[in-house]
Amino acid sequence: MGDVRVVLIGGTSNAGKSAVAQVVAERLGFACRSTDGLARHPGRPWRTPGREVPEHVAEHYRSLTVEELVSSVLDHYERLWPRIEELIAQHAAGPGGLVLEGSALWPARVAVLTVPHTAAVWLAAEDTVVRARVHRAGRYAQATAGERHLMDKFLARSARYQSLMRAELAGLGLDPARVVDSGDGRPVEAVADAVLRAVDAPDGGRRAQRS
Numbered sequence: 001m002g003d004v005r006v007v008l009i010g011g012t013s014n015a016g017k018s019a020v021a022q023v024v025a026e027r028l029g030f031a032c033r034s035t036d037g038l039a040r041h042p043g044r045p046w047r048t049p050g051r052e053v054p055e056h057v058a059e060h061y062r063s064l065t066v067e068e069l070v071s072s073v074l075d076h077y078e079r080l081w082p083r084i085e086e087l088i089a090q091h092a093a094g095p096g097g098l099v100l101e102g103s104a105l106w107p108a109r110v111a112v113l114t115v116p117h118t119a120a121v122w123l124a125a126e127d128t129v130v131r132a133r134v135h136r137a138g139r140y141a142q143a144t145a146g147e148r149h150l151m152d153k154f155l156a157r158s159a160r161y162q163s164l165m166r167a168e169l170a171g172l173g174l175d176p177a178r179v180v181d182s183g184d185g186r187p188v189e190a191v192a193d194a195v196l197r198a199v200d201a202p203d204g205g206r207r208a209q210r211s
Helices: 017-028 055-063 066-093 107-111 127-138 145-172 188-199
Strands: 006-011 031-034 098-101 118-124 179-181
Touching (some): 017 188, 055 066, 055 145, 066 098, 066 145, 118 145
Parallel strands (some): 006 098, 006 118
C-alpha cells in the first residue's frame, strides 16, 4: 500500500461498493465512509422492512426522464464535491486512513485531485447483474405495477450512469485495472483483492501528487 492513506471506490448504484469498501477498510485498518452520508440525493425508490418510499422520492422518479434523472444526480454530486474533497484532504494529511465509497466519486473530478496519498478504483457490473440485485432488494416479483415502474426508472438511470462513467474513464486514459468487475458470482473478498492490487500498482491506481 506504500504511502496511500485514502482509497476511493466509485461506481454506479448496486455495484457492490459498500460491501467491498468495508472489506478493504478492515484489511487496511482504515475507517470506512460513504459519500451518501454527506448529503443524500433522493434515495432508492423501493420499500424495505420498516421503510416506505417517501412521496418526494417516488415523485422524483415518476416525473423525470432518464436523462433528467442522470443530470439531477450528477448536479448533486457536483455540489457535493467540495465536501468530498475536504474529507479526502483531512484523512490524507492525518494519521488515520480512509476508504471512501460512493457514486459521487465521478472520474473527471477524481482525476484532477491534487491531494497526496490518494488512490482510486471504480467498480462495474453488467446491467443484468445490477438489475437482479435491485429486483431482489425491492422484491420486484411481488411489487405493484407502480412500484415496478419506479425500480425500472432507477435501473435505467443506473445503467446510463455506468455507461457515462465507463466512457469517461476510457477518455481519461486511466489504466484498465482501475475498473474492477464486481459481477455476481465473484465473492466480495475477491473483488476486494482486485481493488487492493489496483491500489498497490506502481501509479497507485489514480494516485494524486505526493507530498
